[in-house]
Amino acid sequence: MTSDKPLRADARRNRARVLEAAEAAFSDEGMMVPLDEIARRAGVGAGTVYRHFPTKEALFEAVIHDRLRQLAEDARALTDAERPGEAFQRFLAQVIEQAMLNKALCDALEAAGSPAKPADGVQGDIWDAFSVLLGEAQRAGAIRAGIDVVDLRVLLSGALTMERHARDADRPAGRMTEILLDALREHGKS
Amino acid sequence: MTSDKPLRADARRNRARVLEAAEAAFSDEGMMVPLDEIARRAGVGAGTVYRHFPTKEALFEAVIHDRLRQLAEDARALTDAERPGEAFQRFLAQVIEQAMLNKALCDALEAAGSPAKPADGVQGDIWDAFSVLLGEAQRAGAIRAGIDVVDLRVLLSGALTMERHARDADRPAGRMTEILLDALREHGKS
DNA sequence: ATAGAGTCGGAACGTGCGCCCCGTTTGTCT
DNA sequence: AGACAAACGGGGCGCACGTTCCGACTCTAT
Numbered sequence: 001m002t003s004d005k006p007l008r009a010d011a012r013r014n015r016a017r018v019l020e021a022a023e024a025a026f027s028d029e030g031m032m033v034p035l036d037e038i039a040r041r042a043g044v045g046a047g048t049v050y051r052h053f054p055t056k057e058a059l060f061e062a063v064i065h066d067r068l069r070q071l072a073e074d075a076r077a078l079t080d081a082e083r084p085g086e087a088f089q090r091f092l093a094q095v096i097e098q099a100m101l102n103k104a105l106c107d108a109l110e111a112a113g114s115p116a117k118p119a120d121g122v123q124g125d126i127w128d129a130f131s132v133l134l135g136e137a138q139r140a141g142a143i144r145a146g147i148d149v150v151d152l153r154v155l156l157s158g159a160l161t162m163e164r165h166a167r168d169a170d171r172p173a174g175r176m177t178e179i180l181l182d183a184l185r186e187h188g189k190s
Numbered sequence: 191m192t193s194d195k196p197l198r199a200d201a202r203r204n205r206a207r208v209l210e211a212a213e214a215a216f217s218d219e220g221m222m223v224p225l226d227e228i229a230r231r232a233g234v235g236a237g238t239v240y241r242h243f244p245t246k247e248a249l250f251e252a253v254i255h256d257r258l259r260q261l262a263e264d265a266r267a268l269t270d271a272e273r274p275g276e277a278f279q280r281f282l283a284q285v286i287e288q289a290m291l292n293k294a295l296c297d298a299l300e301a302a303g304s305p306a307k308p309a310d311g312v313q314g315d316i317w318d319a320f321s322v323l324l325g326e327a328q329r330a331g332a333i334r335a336g337i338d339v340v341d342l343r344v345l346l347s348g349a350l351t352m353e354r355h356a357r358d359a360d361r362p363a364g365r366m367t368e369i370l371l372d373a374l375r376e377h378g379k380s
Numbered sequence: 381a382t383a384g385a386g387t388c389g390g391a392a393c394g395t396g397c398g399c400c401c402c403g404t405t406t407g408t409c410t
Numbered sequence: 411a412g413a414c415a416a417a418c419g420g421g422g423c424g425c426a427c428g429t430t431c432c433g434a435c436t437c438t439a440t
Contacts, residue, residue: 045419183373235389
């Protein structure tokens, strides 16, 4: 796939700087941050960014890839838990919490709300693992039946919208998430 | 306020055409529709639009004003209902349903989710009336306590996000709204 | 009919962005 | 050290959009 031709030393250093700056910039301002600002933060020219990444979107995906991968692993680590309902809810809350600290993650997850992104690659991993957690929680009777992974994506994008607006209105974090989780719970169980 | 100086006949006709075209264009594509397309739909030049409305945003507000006013009236008509819980839920569902048919309404209501818009004017009317419905439903025990009008704005923007994504994924309308309403209900009551 | 104020249309301007080009610089290999 | 390819950077292109400008064109009052 990726030809690991040995890069020149300065090229490798600049590539790392770009990735670092892009991670910070995307995290702060999301996909809407101008590419020129990423270049400025990295201390390089815009041309250098494009030498290493074909498009701005490719850079974004390179930046978000690791975090999504880690989230997918976290989800897998929670499978086969003693209390599947808690595991599912913990993971959902964790995803939302992290997205509130990282606008790039927020944008990536909200993009998963529309079917334009077919959830390929790492995105697919997250949703596969999340789907497993959901199934276990449903089988345990903790989460109502009739919810599938597409609903999860839709619900998550809604939750992110709400939490973002709640924060803008100086409301405590997690309240909207709690309300949503209440709606997903099979009434009367944990 | 508005000086009702008698406009020239062609000016009045063009103003009406612009409003009509803007209503259709904003409804179809939301605030993001280019002003040039509104002018094109109206069969006038961009300069003519700006003669009648100082900015694109002013045109948008002129267009959305009537619909918001009508929604506020609908809300007031539902106050003092025999079943306040049903009245509240019916109104919330109606707002969401109409917003799904009108992207301009959607944009206007989602903008109310952030505190940047202080809900002045007609927006204020809607939220005042909605707040009354909420209070009655809560006093009747149909909606859980601890929810206020700010929460409503946040919840509505989240619900609109979810319904939009649900539609994009060919999911039946209203399901996400139902889930949200479930969360708002005091468990065990209608 | 005619003057002149009001109106029109759309070319043009300013801005911001993603992306590309190319003269210049820098690392690396002999 | 010298030569060559690789990499740099930032000016510039193309595009989209909101907004403004101004010469041409009506409508209306006399």
